[in-house]
Amino acid sequence: MAATNIEVWQLGKVVEARNIATNIRRIVLEPSQPTRADPGSHIDVMVRIDGHKDKRSYSIVEASEDGTRLVISILRAPLSRGGSLFMHTLKAGDQLEITQPLQNFPLRVGAEQYILLAGGIGITAMINMARILKSLRRDYTLVYAGRSRAAMAYVDELQELHGNNLVVHADDDGTPFNVKTLVASAAADTELYMCGPIRLMDAVRRSWKERELKNSNLRYETFGNSGWYDPEEFIVKVPSLGLEVPVGQGRSMLEALEDAGADMMFDCRKGECGLCEVRILKLQGAIDHRDVFYSTRQKNANERMACCVSRAVTSRTDLMAEASHSGTATVTVEVS
Amino acid sequence: MTAVRTQSSTTNKVLGYPLNVWYVAAWDKELNRKPMSRKVAGRPLALYRTEDGRAVALADACWHRLAPLSMGKTLGKDQIQCPYHGIVYDSAGRCVSMPAQETINPSATVPSFPVVERHRYVWVWLGDPTKADPELVPDMHQLDSPEWAGDGETIYAPCNFQLVLDNLMDLTHEEFIHSSSIGQEELSESDFVVTHDAGTVTVARWMFNIDAPPFWLKNMRDKFPGFQGKVDRWQIITYRSPSVINIDVGVAKAGTGAFDGDRSQGVNGFVMNAITPESGKSCHYFWAFMRNYRLDSQLITTQLREGVHGVFGEDEAMLTAQQSAIDANPDYEFYNLNIDAGGMWVRRLIERQLESEGRLVPVA
Numbered sequence: 259m260a261a262t263n264i265e266v267w268q269l270g271k272v273v274e275a276r277n278i279a280t281n282i283r284r285i286v287l288e289p290s291q292p293t294r295a296d297p298g299s300h301i302d303v304m305v306r307i308d309g310h311k312d313k314r315s316y317s318i319v320e321a322s323e324d325g326t327r328l329v330i331s332i333l334r335a336p337l338s339r340g341g342s343l344f345m346h347t348l349k350a351g352d353q354l355e356i357t358q359p360l361q362n363f364p365l366r367v368g369a370e371q372y373i374l375l376a377g378g379i380g381i382t383a384m385i386n387m388a389r390i391l392k393s394l395r396r397d398y399t400l401v402y403a404g405r406s407r408a409a410m411a412y413v414d415e416l417q418e419l420h421g422n423n424l425v426v427h428a429d430d431d432g433t434p435f436n437v438k439t440l441v442a443s444a445a446a447d448t449e450l451y452m453c454g455p456i457r458l459m460d461a462v463r464r465s466w467k468e469r470e471l472k473n474s475n476l477r478y479e480t481f482g483n484s485g486w487y488d489p490e491e492f493i494v495k496v497p498s499l500g501l502e503v504p505v506g507q508g509r510s511m512l513e514a515l516e517d518a519g520a521d522m523m524f525d526c527r528k529g530e531c532g533l534c535e536v537r538i539l540k541l542q543g544a545i546d547h548r549d550v551f552y553s554t555r556q557k558n559a560n561e562r563m564a565c566c567v568s569r570a571v572t573s574r575t576d577l578m579a580e581a582s583h584s585g586t587a588t589v590t591v592e593v594s
Numbered sequence: 595m596t597a598v599r600t601q602s603s604t605t606n607k608v609l610g611y612p613l614n615v616w617y618v619a620a621w622d623k624e625l626n627r628k629p630m631s632r633k634v635a636g637r638p639l640a641l642y643r644t645e646d647g648r649a650v651a652l653a654d655a656c657w658h659r660l661a662p663l664s665m666g667k668t669l670g671k672d673q674i675q676c677p678y679h680g681i682v683y684d685s686a687g688r689c690v691s692m693p694a695q696e697t698i699n700p701s702a703t704v705p706s707f708p709v710v711e712r713h714r715y716v717w718v719w720l721g722d723p724t725k726a727d728p729e730l731v732p733d734m735h736q737l738d739s740p741e742w743a744g745d746g747e748t749i750y751a752p753c754n755f756q757l758v759l760d761n762l763m764d765l766t767h768e769e770f771i772h773s774s775s776i777g778q779e780e781l782s783e784s785d786f787v788v789t790h791d792a793g794t795v796t797v798a799r800w801m802f803n804i805d806a807p808p809f810w811l812k813n814m815r816d817k818f819p820g821f822q823g824k825v826d827r828w829q830i831i832t833y834r835s836p837s838v839i840n841i842d843v844g845v846a847k848a849g850t851g852a853f854d855g856d857r858s859q860g861v862n863g864f865v866m867n868a869i870t871p872e873s874g875k876s877c878h879y880f881w882a883f884m885r886n887y888r889l890d891s892q893l894i895t896t897q898l899r900e901g902v903h904g905v906f907g908e909d910e911a912m913l914t915a916q917q918s919a920i921d922a923n924p925d926y927e928f929y930n931l932n933i934d935a936g937g938m939w940v941r942r943l944i945e946r947q948l949e950s951e952g953r954l955v956p957v958a
Contacts (some may be wrong), residue, residue: 324952336715360699367723368708390724474688478700530699553696 263360265302270328270356279411281334282379283346284319288327289356295321295328297386298363298451301476303330304355307340307508314341315481315528317383317453318359319412324429325359331411333379337489339508351553363479365390369449372398375440375462377454378405381412383479387451399443403427403458409421432484441465451477455484456548479576482528482567485548492543492570496520499593504586511536513566515593522565523594529567536565536591543572543587565591607920607928608754610954611635611871612947613721616731616835618868618880619709620716621748625649629674631664634874635720636920639707640664650685651718653705657681657689663704688854713737715868715880721951726954732834736864736884743791743889745899746866746882749910753917755837755877756941758869761909762839763936765829772910775809775901780827788935795833796944799937803848809901810845813861816894817887824848825860836947862886865902875917881906903909 274286287301300317316330332345348354365387372391376384381402391398400420404410407428416424427435441462445449450466452459459478466476494511495502505514512534516522524534529549538545538561547557549564556562570587601676619634620641629642631650631654638654640663652674655664659663659676661678672685673893699763708719708726713734719726736742751758761767778801786799806814807823814821825845845850846860868880883902888894930938948954 364703364705366706367726368686394724473698474684474686474690478699526701531699532695548698551695551697556696 263362264358265360266358267304267355268358269353270301270303272348272350272352272354273327274350275352278331280399280406280409282331282349282411283334284329284331284411285345286327287354287356289325289358291327293358294323294325295359295386296361297365297390298383299359299361300363300383300479301328301330301359302357303345305341305344307344312339312341314345315403316359317479319382319385320389321359323384325417328359331379331382335483337507353532363451363453363477365451366449367396368372369475370397370447370542371445371449372396373440373444373448373450374398374400375452375454375458376400376402377452377458378403378410378452380455380458381410381416383453384414384451385412388416388423392420392423397473398423400424401427401435401440403454404429406430407539414437437465438460440577441469441471444471445468446471447475449475449477453479456480457484457486480528480530480550482526482530482548485546485567485569487546487569487571489546489569489573492572492588492589494565494570495540495588495590496593497539497590505569510567511569511589515565520593524566527566529564532564534564534566535562537562538589538591538594540590541570541588543589545589546571561593563589606941606945608874609756609941609944610874610948611755612836612944612951614719614725614827614951614954615721615947616710616717616726617837617870618715619651619718619870620880621880622649622711622716625716627668629668632878633661634667634878635871636664636873637707637720638664639718640667640674641664641716642674644668644685648672648685649709649711649716650674651707651709651716652683652685652687653707653740653826655704657683657704660930676725687874714882731836732864732868734838734840735864736840737882742884742886742891743891743895744788744863744882744884745895746904747899749881749906750872750876751879751881751910751913752876754875754920755869755871756944757835757913757916758867758877758879758909759833759940760842760934760937762867763795763831763833763940764933765799765831765841766933767909767912771912772905775905776807778804778807780804782933786933788939790939792942793835793943795936795939797829797831799829800826801828802855804855806845808860808941809905812901813850813863813885813898814845816891817861818847821847824937826850826852828852831936833936833943835943837869837871837944839865839867841867851923863898875921878905879910886955942958 269290270287274535278284295318302313302315304311305314320329332342334346335342355428374384388400428435489507492505501518503514503518505511524530532551546569548567570589574586598649604791619736624950625643629640640652640654654664656676666675666677673682675682684690687704687706689698692698710728712731714737768777769781780801789796803824826848827845844862850859864884866882870878883898890903
């Protein structure tokens, strides 16, 4: 129940690694210092990208009661910064640095009704919660939405375990997911837990607000790694520091500025805390706000951005082909 | 046949506290709209009531800078505001308002613990919340049954909770510690019977045809004015996991059949004890003395509460001294006697509970 974020690093031995859906790999780990993993918890993993280390977070899909066995599942992202590619190279016998289970997304026992909503790989955060709610015989619905069934992990297992409590929406089999319909099904005291792409979560947040449901009953976790637009390389300029830095597709603006020698303030690195805020002086292109710190009003104003997750893009449209031909997006900022 | 191997309790002078259990956090009367702080099983709690009277237990540390929420104030239907920067949480421990930003950080929560209000106590569950079944609250129905009247207090005891359980499971100490009130030599001379099951331990002791000690003589005279003569006396101590001890006590006119079930010629009380660990070396000791005669007499309720207050003050002094002696003599072991049988069964049940939680480790 408690939020526990003390990173105790240890070794995790890979005892099993196999593909379970298109581009999704299931990895079973044996931690060297096992501790219990509560539903909603995740581990941080040290990945290796081009010779340097970087940290990634993965939800715990399953865990043995005593935590001696942890399961995570990773989507190989087409525009990966490198973490998921590394994770997909792991095989049985490999060792990696992992933390003990960390908890930012606790499941509260005692709500009248639950909706668990998973978008794509977001299912990894929901499986453990759903299992607990089933074992406690609570009123819950697990909603699992994805583009195609073949690319959705664990569907069969979930179907078997949850029966009618599971609702699967897949675009390719004619059962597309509708946010408004789902939110309309929530009763006044329903708690909705969700994990998925930012567009999905944002749409749920808006519907939730429209229905005037209790804000604190909408629970979600973001690792800040999905945006409204595909990441592009862009330029960040900091006139006060005399910097003009390219931000590669696989890097964050914060990382690029740090690499260039800027002394940056930050904390969560997932778009929650707002500490890495930079003030936008000039913008060529648009901002892909990927944080949950700013309100819609603030995002539309485009005066500030959370540089740990948010990016500049050439155009607000989805299609690169429609991008303005003025070249690379450029954002000029002032830092604290 | 499978051999049963049980670890002896002799090596552990004091025990750790189980977490997957209900502990009394407070008397019902202690909780109101103004938050209060109390540490239970090592965890500081902020306790308060919502506008509709529901009891709430949150971790007593704001998510932001850990300022104690118990120093804050309650707002609206069920909210509490941190006294430092004004962050507001609802009764589920979820942030509903943040200073200087238009959104709320999704991580902003403080742990909220399951609470049940029953038998005049507020019970809290600090372990795995998915196991917090209200049916597991120990039976202390005499505390709020119309057939019983009485009241109690809370002792803050600077000792491991196990020492209080030991104390209550073996009442031979009454002869020595409580010599002016309930003590008498027949206590350590008489036989006793110990029984147990998976969650309870009972020690029953009967003393026949003896003089009533001062406390009991007074009680007999409250019910039977001018009473004189010998009595049959009983003490039936029942422990309920994890740390509740209800003691059925009383005396009846000698030879009137109390042992066989007819207590009409006697006075009967129930000492209701709930011992809640605060830390490895301190506990909150909630007690009440309930009686089933002269129910309408507030005078007797007050006299009994004050009488038992005096008696328990003697225990408190000894328990404090005992913990100090344990701390001062780390190399010395406990030695167990036949009179410790009840307490030893309690220790074994607690150890099994700790083992099931993977927490059977000595406390510092």
